[in-house]
Amino acid sequence: MASETVENYLKGIYAIEKHLDGKGVSTNAIAEHLQTKASSVSDMLKKLKQSGLVDYKKYHGASLTAEGRSKAIEIIRRHRLWEVFLVDKLNFKWDEVHDMAEQLEHVEGKALSDRLDAFLDFPRFDPHGDPIPDAEGRIRDDRQKQALSTLATKDRGVVVGVLDSSAPFLKYLDHLKLKLGTSLLVEEVIDFDKSVKIIVGKQSHSVSHQFAKNLLIQKEA
Amino acid sequence: MASETVENYLKGIYAIEKHLDGKGVSTNAIAEHLQTKASSVSDMLKKLKQSGLVDYKKYHGASLTAEGRSKAIEIIRRHRLWEVFLVDKLNFKWDEVHDMAEQLEHVEGKALSDRLDAFLDFPRFDPHGDPIPDAEGRIRDDRQKQALSTLATKDRGVVVGVLDSSAPFLKYLDHLKLKLGTSLLVEEVIDFDKSVKIIVGKQSHSVSHQFAKNLLIQKEA
DNA sequence: ATATATTTTTAGACTAATCTAATTATTAGT
């Protein structure tokens, strides 16, 4: 009976943990991620510890327990499956699905996500290129992905994901005719501001370093 | 921004209103329907009136305003569409979908229900035979349905709906090989206890009056 | 190592929705 709020905390802590290695997630980081106040987070961490979902020592941050992590992964699984459904079956665009998936992910029922998974033919990635955990919570993602900003002049690669899935960024990608699977060539990396000239199809575009940091590429040999 | 709770109140009041004609729905009736206490209902009715969703005079019951009714119908639309999805696409059985639909119905987004509707090919009835309101909230159900309990000996008809969609009742129907569209013949109505002998396919069954009151039939000429 | 800055926690209040118990209105029976 995890409440929606609890689920959002678990998901948030999981997301922050991924970027850190090992150590506890700070109260402030959680507060910022969830757009709430540190005091609320402190309160909630006490409860989550009580429920055995996080390890938590006052003033020393929190980390998910095995149970907490498993719940977080199930929510991420649901979120990404629903996104696939919304895009592939209901024909929404990839910049339109986040808010709906954010609600759908809280609908309970293990059978529901498993059957949805089967109905969608066990997709491995969601519309933004993020890997979808399988029914046992395993996340298998063996792609060698790296930010466009880490490529060098003349490197060639394929778009495999984004680090920013906000609507503005995704719409800009659409504008540049960039989607998952699109090939591109790095024509030039400008030393001055680290902006990148890329060639997509027959078009050449100059994109900012900020942009390049958020686009994930699988480099071609 | 109607909360889930508010949506459930509107749906509940709508359901009760249908059985009554015209007059206000009583506090107690709502409390019973929503499995809550009359005092909670009193509180909530004040708020719903405040929001313009119900007309309400203390001690004299409540009724939906046009806006409240429209919201209620949208929720019923979502509920029934999701039920179709769960049964037709995810292969759940008709006795398994209620709780999931109960959660899914609260997911917001007019585009969501409309696209789901299209994806399902604009179904007119849900898996229990209840009509699905269209995108404009119109409920078109021109079937001449009546409870099995109102049929007479030798009457013939087709199952078109249920008044009780609880899992036990639906499972019993499965057991009797009765589903939407199944033809049956009333072999005999027992005067003593109003139980009904029906013939389904080659099988003859005796069902209680209680049962017969909950099965909706379209009589054949 | 100590003062300062930062982070985190606590204390106390607020909101939405609920409950129980007590009170007040309405309805029904004679």
Next chain:
DNA sequence: ACTAATAATTAGATTAGTCTAAAAATATAT
């Protein structure tokens, strides 16, 4: 019309989650 029964409302408490402001702990800088 008056009393008894029923139904509905209010009063006051409770819970989950949040907030602000104040206090306490930890981290940083010289």
